Amino acid sequence: MNSDQTRGAAVNIEQLLDELTLEEQVSLMAGADFWTTVPIPRLGIPAVxxxxxxxxxxxxxxxxxxxxxxxxxxxxxxxxxxxxxxxxxxxxxxxxxxxxxxxxxxxxxxxxxxxxxxxxxxxxxxxxxxxxxxxxxxxxxxxx
Incomplete structure (x- = not known):
């Protein structure tokens, strides 16, 4: 799923959470830097x-x-x-x-x-x- 697909369709958050690896889950809690989250391109999750x-x-x-x-x-x-x-x-x-x-x-x-x-x-x-x-x-x- 790419970011273009997720923007136009309803996103099943529970399914996305299930598809995240433990490392990806931890990276989302830690962030890329002080103000930005880590993107997960393989699931179409952008940096925020x-x-x-x-x-x-x-x-x-x-x-x-x-x-x-x-x-x-x-x-x-x-x-x-x-x-x-x-x-x-x-x-x-x-x-x-x-x-x-x-x-x-x-x-x-x-x-x-x-x-x-x-x-x-x-x-x-x-x-x-x-x-x-x-x-x-x-x-x-x-x-x-």
Whole structure:
């Protein structure tokens, strides 16, 4: 199966997973580099470029010397706004930015609940309130 065949037809994910060798499965979890998955040409699985996304879509490079990106408010700041329209607009803007950098997957949003004030990554989550978190996450994802 080549990539042209898989694009036009429904793909049976379970069958593809069964056809992957153990080495191919591991390679998909490890990636080709920091931002790209490993292609599996014999099964028509292309390389996929991903990008960090909660606060801006980076294009390539390391964490400190990569492609410049817009800086959006962190999720906890968006949570403090209680504004689902802003979450939608932010998702749409991040989707456009990810596309402009050639990324097909945005590693965002973080849909989680703050369970402890000691968590060092709470800024990536919207709130400790499940209703607010779900309201903002749904809007953000619809925007994406």
């Amino acid at each position: 470029k991903v990008s960090d996304g909660p606060n801006g879509a980076r294009g390539a490079g390391g964490l400190t010397n990569g492609t410049p990106a817009a800086a959006f408010p962190c999720a906890i700041a968006l949570g403090a706004s209680w504004n689902s329209d802003a979450a939608y607009e932010m998702g749409a803007a991040l989707a456009a930015e990810a596309r402009s950098k050639g990324a097909r997957v945005l590693l965002a949003p973080t849909v989680n609940i703050h369970r402890s004030g000691l968590n060092g990554r709470n800024f990536e989550c919207y709130s400790e309130d499940p209703l607010l978190t779900s309201m903002l996450a749904v809007a953000y994802i619809k925007g994406l």
